[in-house]
Amino acid sequence: MKVGKMPGHKLEEIILNRIGFRRKDVLVHAGIGEDSAVVDLKGGLLVISSDPITGTAKNCGYLAVHVSCNDLAASGAEPVGIQVILLLPETIEEGELAELMEEIVTTTASINVEVLGGHTEILSIVKKPIVCVTAVGKVERDKFVSSDGALPGDDIIVTKGVGIEGTYILANDYSELLREKGVSEEAIRNAVEYKQKLSVIEEGLLAADFGVHAMHDITEGGLYGALDEISKAAGVGFELYYDKLPVSRETREIAEALKLDPAGLISSGSMLITCKDGEKLLSLLREKNIEASIIGRIKGKERSIIKNGSRKPFVWSNIDELWRIMEQLPFFS
Incomplete structure (x- = not known):
């Protein structure tokens, strides 16, 4: 089997479909996106x-x-x-x-x-x-907020930025590789400090109080993986405004050097949220000094990315960009 997170259809076929017994006092069971x-x-x-x-x-x-x-x-x-x-x-x-x-x-x-x-x-x-x-x-x-509650018309919000954890891991564990690829010392030094950004507890509790429809912390698979799971869990589609993604200078510099897509990079520290009145939630988050951006909208069934003014169907490799980079390293493979 391939290294990395197991694809959803295989997880369902081999693991989840074998879990038959259900207790009445369990409200959210094992499932894709949960x-x-x-x-x-x-x-x-x-x-x-x-x-x-x-x-x-x-x-x-x-x-x-x-x-x-x-x-x-x-x-x-x-x-x-x-x-x-x-x-x-x-x-x-x-x-x-x-x-x-x-x-x-x-x-x-x-x-x-x-x-x-x-x-x-x-x-x-x-x-x-x-x-x-x-x-x-x-x-x-x-x-309580579930990851399967997204509704058509919801704004899609991401907190802080994309690729936070991956940026930190690459700078912390693979700084020599980054230097070889031309990443500046300043970017590496700043990226190591992303360690302080990895918690989403504050924004999660605030968003729950606000009454959001769905949340998903952005872990392995990055933003792409989180969107894939949240849309499948709710049976909805989405349009992603790629050019509006909040990508920090350090993440962008590292991504360009390694030729990776920051939207597919593991990103603990970022919360994906869907809700009505997204601008109102943004204001509440910013009052707590939590940066956030509206990056898309939940749709009926279609899943698409709008990039450079062009709309294309959403396609994801199911492999986190961090794993893809690590597999290319001789001491990992």
């Missing part, structure tokens, strides 16, 4: 999400916490705690493990989340640390 499960507690709702970090070894604890808690925020839920599974290579030193754990607990404390437990194991088949986090959170019933 990053969190939701359990009815006869009061509030319990929201649960799991994610691994596989594309980088550096700062993997920091990333694992934010990626999993971001999934909860995309449901309008406040993260409460996490369970951590650490699968580690035999070569890891005790000091390295202590640093990894310190990174995890420092990150969770910064967003008011507790480490509830987990599992730690050393394995001969593991070549670099793999961190898997299950996050649990809570949300009031009337504030």
Whole structure:
């Protein structure tokens, strides 16, 4: 099988279609585009999400916490705690493990989340640390937001910018490659600071209070992957205004050097939102110093991209641009 996120149709065929049993108190089940499960507690709702970090070894604890808690925020839920599974290579030193754990607990404390437990194991088949986090959170019933709620006519909003996490990983893990490709030292230095942009908890909770129809944090597959999943989950189409995408100077410089599309680059730190009155939500976000842009509109069935004044059908490779670049590197392949 190909490296990267499993294509939706294969995920459905091999994995999801085998899950037959359903409990009545589970409101959101495993499904395409659903990053969190939701359990009815006869009061509030319990929201649960799991994610691994596989594309980088550096700062993997920091990333694992934010990626999993971001999934909860995309449901309008406040993260409460996490369970951590650490699968580690035999070569890891005790000091390295202590640093990894310190990174995890420092990150969770910064967003008011507790480490509830987990599992730690050393394995001969593991070549670099793999961190898997299950996050649990809570949300009031009337504030819960699903990824399948997008409606025709909704504005499509993205917060901060596209390609945030990928820009950070490339600058942090592959700075020498970027220098070889002509990326400036200033761009690399600034891109490493994107680490501070990776949480979407604040905008997720604000958007839930506003009453948005759907949210999806933009992870593997980038904006393209998130749009693909949110439209399939709701059974709707969309038009994407490509020329209006918020692409930072650092992301653009790195993308041009590596010949990658920033809209297909992993982007934890960005939230995809659909709602009525998009301009009103933009104003509320900007009051909290959260940059956001309207980048498209939900349509009936057609899925298209408008670029340089030309409309074309939406086509996506199902491969994140970060994985595509990594597969070309001799030490990865």
